[in-house]
Amino acid sequence: MTEHDEGAQPAVPRWVAGTAVAGTVLIALGAFWLSFTALTDLATRAGIPDKQAWVWPLIVDGIILVATLSVVALAPQGRRATWYPWTLLVVGAGLSVTGNAVHAVVASDASLASWMAATISAVPPLVLLAITHLTVVLTTQVTSPPPRADAPSHLTSGEAPPATAAGPARSRDDRIVEAQARRADGWSNRRIARHLRVHPSTVGRWFREDTP
Known part of the structure; x- marks a missing residue:
């Protein structure tokens, strides 16, 4: 076994990644919908008009999606390039979890303890965060066909040739x-x-x- 074989990162087969991505997308849609409805209702209770309340969850949960994509895209550049999207990711996830928990407390049924309702309502935004990151990682690890020996290698901006x-x-x-x-x-x-x-x-x- 050559050193290249030992050090190379095994890629995920396309069919495995495709199946996993399809499942994660369905889960992410369910988590987003639950979080969306809860945050929309919370925004309405906070005095935001009904016609505008739906924008609040898009802003909060949208930060999670965009920040996750940014973290993965900038990861090869090192920590200095990813600290800001990581900060946005933590802030967005914190806002979403807190908002869902607060909504559960103010809107929960009396037969269910407030802490239990808050814990249950915090699950969708946490799942959305985890599933979004997993989906991006899977799609970046899909097996790619080996480059042709006579074709020039693809160089990103600033990369020198071999x-x-x-x-x-x-x-x-x-x-x-x-x-x-x-x-x-x-x-x-x-x-x-x-x-x-x-x-x-x-x-x-x-x-x-x-x-x-």
């Missing part, structure tokens, strides 16, 4: 040299790993071995 042009059969030393060059340019280990198609732990091991 250190050698010998094709896919690049040696370990060549990849280490390029990893060191990319690190000098300020790339994170995760971004280097994605560019070289190895696991981030492999990149970290290369740098540890290079340290005297």
Whole structure:
């Protein structure tokens, strides 16, 4: 087994990801609808007109969706790029959970304890948060067809071409040299790993071995 085989990240087969995404979308829609109706009613009770109350849950739960997508999209850039979407994600989830819990307390049936009603009502926004993140992760790990040997590799903005042009059969030393060059340019280990198609732990091991 080659080092590339040991370090490469196994991708999720398309049919597995497709089935999982379909299920997560259905769950997310159910969670969003329950949270939406609860927050809409809460907004109405807070004095927002009925014709405008539906915008409140879209703002609150919309933050969860957009922030989750942003976190996953910016993850290869490192923590400095993701701290703001993570902050929005935490704030949005906190607002949604709190709003659903408050609504459960003010609108719960007397036969059910307030803390129990609040706990039950907090489930939909938490599920929405978890399912949204899971869906995005699954769709980014779908198996892609291997690139053609004679086709140029796809480079994102600011990426330099590989250190050698010998094709896919690049040696370990060549990849280490390029990893060191990319690190000098300020790339994170995760971004280097994605560019070289190895696991981030492999990149970290290369740098540890290079340290005297």
